[in-house]
Amino acid sequence: MSVQESFLRCTACEQESEHVVVYAGRFVSEIQCTACGAVTRLDVSEDYLPDLRQRISSKPGRLMRRLRRDPGEVAKTLPWRTLSKPLRMLDELRAVHRSRTR
Numbered sequence: 001m002s003v004q005e006s007f008l009r010c011t012a013c014e015q016e017s018e019h020v021v022v023y024a025g026r027f028v029s030e031i032q033c034t035a036c037g038a039v040t041r042l043d044v045s046e047d048y049l050p051d052l053r054q055r056i057s058s059k060p061g062r063l064m065r066r067l068r069r070d071p072g073e074v075a076k077t078l079p080w081r082t083l084s085k086p087l088r089m090l091d092e093l094r095a096v097h098r099s100r101t102r
């Protein structure tokens with residue numbers, strides 16, 4: 001999650017003011033007007049979760065390198081359910097490799 005500031009027109013107080021914009025991945029999840037404090041929350045779960053899954057499943061190699069370098073840290077931060085697909089893919093690749101070298 002990251003936070004940026006943008007100059008926007010507030011939908012609550014109608015002023016042009018600094019807004020704190022919170023990102024979940026590539027998607028805006030929350031916008032807060034610094035003038036009146038109004039918070040607009042956007043439901044990003046339907047967009048964000050498939051995006052996260054896509055990003056993880058497209059980078060099994062990077063994940064595996066992180067896993068070897070710092071397994072404790074990775075275990076703490078990984079969304080484990082989304083990992084089952086790349087892990088299954090790796091099992092398949094290993095099976096294919098074994099069947100070829102035999």
Ligand SMILES: [Zn+2]
Binds near residue numbers: 014
């Ligand atoms: Zn406002």
